[in-house]
Amino acid sequence: MDFLIEPLQFEFFRNALYASIMVGALCGLMGVFIVLQGMSYIGHGLSHAAFGGAVVGYLLNINFYAAAAIAAVFAALLIQRINDGKRVRSDAAIGTVTTAFFAIGVALINSQGKFERNFETALFGNILGITDFDLLIVGSVTLICFFAVFANYRGLFFMSFDREAASVFGVRVSRLQFLITLLLALCIIVSMNMVGATMIAAALVVPAASARMLTNSYNRLIVISPIFGMFISLVGLFLSYYLDAASGATIVLTGATVFSLAWLYRLYQDRFISHAHIHLHDGVEHAHPHSHDGDHAHDHKAGNQAPVHSHDGIVHAHSHDHDDKP
Amino acid sequence: MIELRDVTAGYRLNPVFAHLSLKAHEGSFTGIVGPTGAGKTTLLRAILGLIPTTAGEVLVGGTPLSQTRPGLIGYVPQAGTTDSYFPTTVKQIILMGLAGVRRLTPWASRQENTKAEELAEKLGITPCLNHHISDISGGQQQRAFLARALIADPQVLVLDEPTAGVDLKTQNHILRMLAELNREGVTVIMTTHDLNAIAVHLPRVMCFNKGIKAEGAPSEVFTDDILRETFGEELMVLKQEHRIFITGRNPIKFRG
Numbered sequence: 197m198d199f200l201i202e203p204l205q206f207e208f209f210r211n212a213l214y215a216s217i218m219v220g221a222l223c224g225l226m227g228v229f230i231v232l233q234g235m236s237y238i239g240h241g242l243s244h245a246a247f248g249g250a251v252v253g254y255l256l257n258i259n260f261y262a263a264a265a266i267a268a269v270f271a272a273l274l275i276q277r278i279n280d281g282k283r284v285r286s287d288a289a290i291g292t293v294t295t296a297f298f299a300i301g302v303a304l305i306n307s308q309g310k311f312e313r314n315f316e317t318a319l320f321g322n323i324l325g326i327t328d329f330d331l332l333i334v335g336s337v338t339l340i341c342f343f344a345v346f347a348n349y350r351g352l353f354f355m356s357f358d359r360e361a362a363s364v365f366g367v368r369v370s371r372l373q374f375l376i377t378l379l380l381a382l383c384i385i386v387s388m389n390m391v392g393a394t395m396i397a398a399a400l401v402v403p404a405a406s407a408r409m410l411t412n413s414y415n416r417l418i419v420i421s422p423i424f425g426m427f428i429s430l431v432g433l434f435l436s437y438y439l440d441a442a443s444g445a446t447i448v449l450t451g452a453t454v455f456s457l458a459w460l461y462r463l464y465q466d467r468f469i470s471h472a473h474i475h476l477h478d479g480v481e482h483a484h485p486h487s488h489d490g491d492h493a494h495d496h497k498a499g500n501q502a503p504v505h506s507h508d509g510i511v512h513a514h515s516h517d518h519d520d521k522p
Numbered sequence: 523m524i525e526l527r528d529v530t531a532g533y534r535l536n537p538v539f540a541h542l543s544l545k546a547h548e549g550s551f552t553g554i555v556g557p558t559g560a561g562k563t564t565l566l567r568a569i570l571g572l573i574p575t576t577a578g579e580v581l582v583g584g585t586p587l588s589q590t591r592p593g594l595i596g597y598v599p600q601a602g603t604t605d606s607y608f609p610t611t612v613k614q615i616i617l618m619g620l621a622g623v624r625r626l627t628p629w630a631s632r633q634e635n636t637k638a639e640e641l642a643e644k645l646g647i648t649p650c651l652n653h654h655i656s657d658i659s660g661g662q663q664q665r666a667f668l669a670r671a672l673i674a675d676p677q678v679l680v681l682d683e684p685t686a687g688v689d690l691k692t693q694n695h696i697l698r699m700l701a702e703l704n705r706e707g708v709t710v711i712m713t714t715h716d717l718n719a720i721a722v723h724l725p726r727v728m729c730f731n732k733g734i735k736a737e738g739a740p741s742e743v744f745t746d747d748i749l750r751e752t753f754g755e756e757l758m759v760l761k762q763e764h765r766i767f768i769t770g771r772n773p774i775k776f777r778g
Binding site: 232 | 604622
């Protein structure tokens with residue numbers, strides 16, 4: 197246990213610990229919407245736009261968080277606007293807009309020569325350099341995001357499933373989409389110094405994608421994903437300390453390991469653990485456990501789980517169709 | 523109940539239909555028929571406010587659509603247009619119908635849960651309430667979406683091809699359900715491709731192809747001329763003992 201306690205004597209590590217718990221939970225929460233709405237690329241893009249904004253902000257003597265936030269929100273709105281035109285898909289809009297912002301940042305760094313501020317932190321992450329002010333910002337954003345999701349949970353759930361139907365049922369889809377974009381931009385900005393702009397997409401997507409492997413319930417997903425996010429951040433933090441490696445890299449590698457384990461578990465579940473499909477026998481719907489062997493050949497287990505079963509007390513077996521999907 | 527006044531909708535330079543006016547009276551049941559690409563879905567989307575209309579207005583009970591209360595219109599989308607792998611159960615889908623109703627907490631109240639269970643019972647999907655959406659059949663999915671449309675007590679129900687892709691037994695079940703709802707006072711508007719199994723049984727049909735070609739009872743509307751104008755195909759209407767059958771005029775010959 198000493199290896200867990202030893203680093204806690206340092207204030208910078210305690211700050212990093214608090215930050216990683218909050219950022220992990222925050223990325224886990226926001227990642228659910230990113231994964232379910234199929235917009236994984238936006239996390240990557242907005243972090244790059246925020247980086248460009250941060251560089252411009254530095255030159256104009258504007259606070260890092262404010263400049264990055266303005267750039268990320270502006271880029272997000274521009275992407276949404278381009279996407280509304282339906283001429284190009286969102287991935288093309290994200291690629292064009294956010295890379296342009298990033299390029300502005302890179303061009304300014306090159307043209308200005310030496311910078312007093314080290315932008316490597318924003319690019320690759322340094323969770324061990326978290327200040328009390330950073331903690332205040334991260335804590336505030338985490339609270340805001342959790343409260344906003346809680347207050348709009350039903351609408352966000354429906355919108356993620358079927359945007360058009362949601363709007364017919366009175367969900368203010370445009371407003372909620374703007375809210376999600378805004379929260380996502382805030383999440384990316386506060387996570388940037390810890391995970392780094394280059395790897396934040398993984399920090400956002402991996403907890404939710406791993407949790408998705410384990411559950412088919414949205415309600416459980418939105419609880420498990422932040423827990424995974426916290427776990428991944430904490431393990432990544434300790435690895436970063438002991439390996440003396442960039443925190444972004446260790447967090448993302450921990451996430452990749454968690455995802456791999458979740459994926460293997462899912463494969464094992466699908467292949468070897470029995471589960472039930474709904475069947476129809478003479479119009480009577482029921483289910484009994486069985487396992488899949490191969491693509492969709494069914495291997496009914498022996499014993500009381502066999503297709504031999506009873507109707508009205510008479511034990512018998514008959515061939516039947518499965519009313520399900522492969 | 524639903525009124526379109528001089529509505530133009532579709533793409534800005536290429537409207538799917540222009541200057542369309544129609545009325546579906548309170549408690550009416552209307553089936554919209556027409557070939558693929560006729561603009562039936564665009565018409566439904568205009569009624570639902572899912573596409574901006576470039577001219578005219580859509581009224582529900584005399585009120586502009588944008589000012590109506592959430593849940594006044596229930597909507598059942600076409601099967602297969604939603605993500606079957608989304609992490610949701612049948613019960614959660616039904617409860618989505620209340621998402622437009624403001625609540626302080628995200629979870630459903632006991633009353634809402636009871637209502638969802640009663641609707642599931644009514645539609646025969648109680649055994650699958652806790653099943654994932656991908657673990658149920660297409661017919662059961664359609665009934666789940668119908669339950670979602672009904673949970674907020676809509677006065678108007680709009681359905682896009684509700685009987686597409688389901689077997690005859692489920693088709694009849696869905697149609698009986700809709701008829702029952704209509705008897706309870708719900709205004710129903712649906713599109714269908716199926717002239718023989720569905721459209722001929724409806725009290726009122728509207729033949730639609732970029733505009734209304736005819737509307738009225740199937741016995742009045744389904745004539746050779748109107749069907750030719752609507753579908754651009756030679757179809758034959760057979761009437762026998764108050765029943766109507768529609769078939770192609772020229773028999774199709776196969777080799778084997």
